[in-house]
Amino acid sequence: MVRTNQFWRWFSVVIVLGLGSSCGQNGQKELNQSARALRSCADEQILTPREQQAIRQQINADEKSRKIEEIFQQKVRQGFNGNVLVAQKGMVLYKHCFGLGHFERGERDTLAEDSKFQLASLSKTFTAVGTLKLIEAGKLRLEDTIQKFYPDFPYHGITIRDLLSHRSGLPNYAYAFDDSMKVNFYKKEKPYPTNAVIMHWFATVKPTPPRYNVPGRGFSYSNTNYMVLASIIEKATGQSYEAFIRRNIFEPLGMHQTFVATTRNDSINHHRTAGYQWNRRIPKDYYDDVVGDKGIYSTTGDLFRWYRALNGDCLLQKKTLAEAFVPRSFERKGAKNYGYGFRMMLNEVNQPEYIYHSGWWKGYNTMFWFSPKDEYVIIILGNKYNKTVYRVKELIDVLNGGAKEGMTDQDDEAEI
Numbered sequence: 001m002v003r004t005n006q007f008w009r010w011f012s013v014v015i016v017l018g019l020g021s022s023c024g025q026n027g028q029k030e031l032n033q034s035a036r037a038l039r040s041c042a043d044e045q046i047l048t049p050r051e052q053q054a055i056r057q058q059i060n061a062d063e064k065s066r067k068i069e070e071i072f073q074q075k076v077r078q079g080f081n082g083n084v085l086v087a088q089k090g091m092v093l094y095k096h097c098f099g100l101g102h103f104e105r106g107e108r109d110t111l112a113e114d115s116k117f118q119l120a121s122l123s124k125t126f127t128a129v130g131t132l133k134l135i136e137a138g139k140l141r142l143e144d145t146i147q148k149f150y151p152d153f154p155y156h157g158i159t160i161r162d163l164l165s166h167r168s169g170l171p172n173y174a175y176a177f178d179d180s181m182k183v184n185f186y187k188k189e190k191p192y193p194t195n196a197v198i199m200h201w202f203a204t205v206k207p208t209p210p211r212y213n214v215p216g217r218g219f220s221y222s223n224t225n226y227m228v229l230a231s232i233i234e235k236a237t238g239q240s241y242e243a244f245i246r247r248n249i250f251e252p253l254g255m256h257q258t259f260v261a262t263t264r265n266d267s268i269n270h271h272r273t274a275g276y277q278w279n280r281r282i283p284k285d286y287y288d289d290v291v292g293d294k295g296i297y298s299t300t301g302d303l304f305r306w307y308r309a310l311n312g313d314c315l316l317q318k319k320t321l322a323e324a325f326v327p328r329s330f331e332r333k334g335a336k337n338y339g340y341g342f343r344m345m346l347n348e349v350n351q352p353e354y355i356y357h358s359g360w361w362k363g364y365n366t367m368f369w370f371s372p373k374d375e376y377v378i379i380i381l382g383n384k385y386n387k388t389v390y391r392v393k394e395l396i397d398v399l400n401g402g403a404k405e406g407m408t409d410q411d412d413e414a415e416i
Contacts, residue, residue: 038252038253038254038309038314038315039252039253039254041253041308041309041312041313041314042253042254042255042305042306042308042309042312042314043254043305043308044090044304044308045090047090047091052091055089055090055091056091058089059088059089059091059093061088061091061093064088064093064398064399065093065094067398068086068093068094068395068398069094069096071394071395071398072084072094072096072098075386075388075389075391076098076099078386078388079384079386079388080098080099080382080384080386080388080389081098081099081100081111081276081382081383081384081386082097082098082099082111082117082380082381082382082383082384082386082389083095083096083097083098083111083113083115083117083299083300083380083381084096084098084300084379084380084381085300085301085303085304085377085379086376086377086378086379086395086399087304087307087376087377088374088375088376088377088399089375089376090308090375092304095113095300097110097111097112097113097115098111099111099384101115101271101272101273101274101383102273102274102281103274103276103279103281103384104281111273112271113299113300113301114257114270114271114299114301115271115272115273115299116257116258116259116268116271116272116273116297116298116299117273117297117298117299117364117366117381117382117383118261118273118275118294118295118296118297118361118362118364118366118383119294119296119297119298119359119364119366119381120294120359120360120361120364120365120366121223121293121294121357121358121359121360121361121366122296122357122358122359122366122367122368123226123291123292123293123294123295123296123359124226124292124293124294124341124357125306125341125342125357125368126245126249126296126306127226127229127230127233127241127245127292127293127341128164128226128229128324128340128341128342129249129315129316129321129324129341130233130244130245130248130249131160131164131229131232131233131340131341132316132320132321132323132324132340133248133315133316134233134236134237135160135320136316136317136320139236139237140160140232140236141160142159142160142161142164143159143160143161144159144160144232145157145158145159146158146163146228146232149231149232149235149236150199150203150231150232150235152203152204153199153202153203154202154203154206154207155168155169155170155202155211155215157214157215158170158215159215160229160232162215162216162225163225163226163228163229163232164225164229164340164341165219165328165329165338165339165340166219166220166221166222166225166329166338167215167216167217167218167219167220167328167329168215168220168222168224168225168228169211169212169213169214169215169217169218169220170211170212170222170224170225170228171207171210171211171212171222171224172222172223172224173198173201173202173223173224173227173287173290174223174287176202176207176224177201177205177207178205181201181205182286185197191286192284192286192287192288192289193286193287193289193290194262194289194290195227195230195231195234195241195290195291195292196231196234198227198231198290199228199231218329218331219328219329219331219332219338221338223293223294224293225293226292226293226341227290227291227292227293228292229292230291230292230293231292233292240262241260241262241291241292242259242260242262242263242291245260245296246259246260246263249315253305253306253309254305255298255302255305255306256302257298257299257301257302258296258297258298258299258302259296259297259298260291260295260296260297261288261289261291261294261295261296261297262289262291262295268297272297273383274363274383275361275362275363275364275383275384275385276363276383276384276385277362277363277384277385278384278385279384281363282362282363285361285362288362294359294361298381299381300379300381303368303379303381304377304379306368307368307370307377307379310370311370311372311375323339323340324339324340324341324342325339325342325344325352325355326339326340327339327344327346327350327352328340330350337350337352339352341357342355342356342357343355343356343357343358344356352372353371353373354369354370354371354396355369355370355371355372356368356369356370358389358390360385363383363384363385364381364382364383364385365382365385365386365387365389365390366380366381366382366389367379367380367389367390367392369392369396371396371399371400373400374399374400376399376400378392378395378396378399380392
């Protein structure tokens with residue numbers, strides 16, 4: 001159970017795993033204790049039958065579960081294929097698996113609770129927290145520029161702060177280079193570029209289009225920002241992005257069904273889904289091995305652990321995580337905003353009322369939405385492109401008795 005309103009009552013716990021040199025026996029013991037503390041923080045709290053009944057009555061759980069079921073059945077009729085989990089005050093109100101992991105396999109491959117979905121841009125939340133952990137450890141500073149780690153990067157004056165908040169002005173790497181780059185890079189033994197290759201392209205080729213804007217001038221969502229952040233993580237730690245995120249977030253939190261697309265382990269293929277556009281399976285994309293902006297696979301259960309960790313005072317110090325939820329894009333009036341790796345819907349005094357991130361990538365679309373005030377989370381993972389994934393207003397109406405006035409459903413289909 002998530003303690004009432006504890007989201008805004010952080011306590012300071014500094015946890016640094018795998019960021020420095022090897023430790024002695026005492027140091028390793030401390031790391032193991034830290035890992036156990038993190039897992040405990042992300043675990044579901046065991047409630048007595050009396051406590052469960054009290055919470056169920058408090059939040060009117062049975063009626064909410066019934067209404068949530070009706071909403072998702074309507075989504076299924078509109079073509080939704082995927083897994084969902086909705087919880088409030090630590091209690092799962094509804095979870096279900098709808099459809100197939102691979103359509104060509106038919107009923108032999110129905111979705112299960114441990115089916116793994118590409119999170120697309122929802123991956124950015126992990127990259128942001130990983131970056132902030134390195135800032136706490138003194139490995140990075142918000143004021144550091146890209147050139148501190150990649151001296152040949154052609155765009156100057158861009159800080160880690162700019163990258164985290166999408167205020168760098170950088171073009172999207174997926175569209176910034178001529179197709180000849182793909183042709184020249186292509187090799188049968190290694191046909192897909194990595195982050196290091198994209199960073200090399202930036203250093204050696206003048207991208208087109210040029211930079212969209214000067215650093216800090218305005219908000220401009222670009223996946224390049226989080227690709228660069230993942231690359232900086234690798235330089236700052238001497239580890240791959242996959243190894244760093246796995247050792248410092250996935251493993252300590254007990255997220256055993258979560259991995260990065262570049263993971264070299266056959267076990268990740270167990271219940272790994274495929275992405276579909278309508279009924280056409282999307283093959284491996286040219287940029288699938290570029291990570292940080294996308295590339296993490298997970299389950300609804302592991303994302304529920306992620307939610308509990310974010311709300312459980314255990315990932316970062318109070319002041320650090322609070323910075324992630326400070327709105328930083330006021331160029332356009334409206335309720336939508338962006339912090340460090342998290343989107344927000346603001347209330348009338350410009351404070352976050354809802355925190356979320358959505359995603360789309362090659363047939364997959366995802367939604368991770370939570371309310372600090374009313375202590376609920378909505379997790380929707382789809383592997384067949386369907387806009388209903390982003391339509392959460394009806395669910396919010398059920399969970400808090402009425403959505404924020406003027407709120408509209410989210411539809412971030414154009415963004416990874």
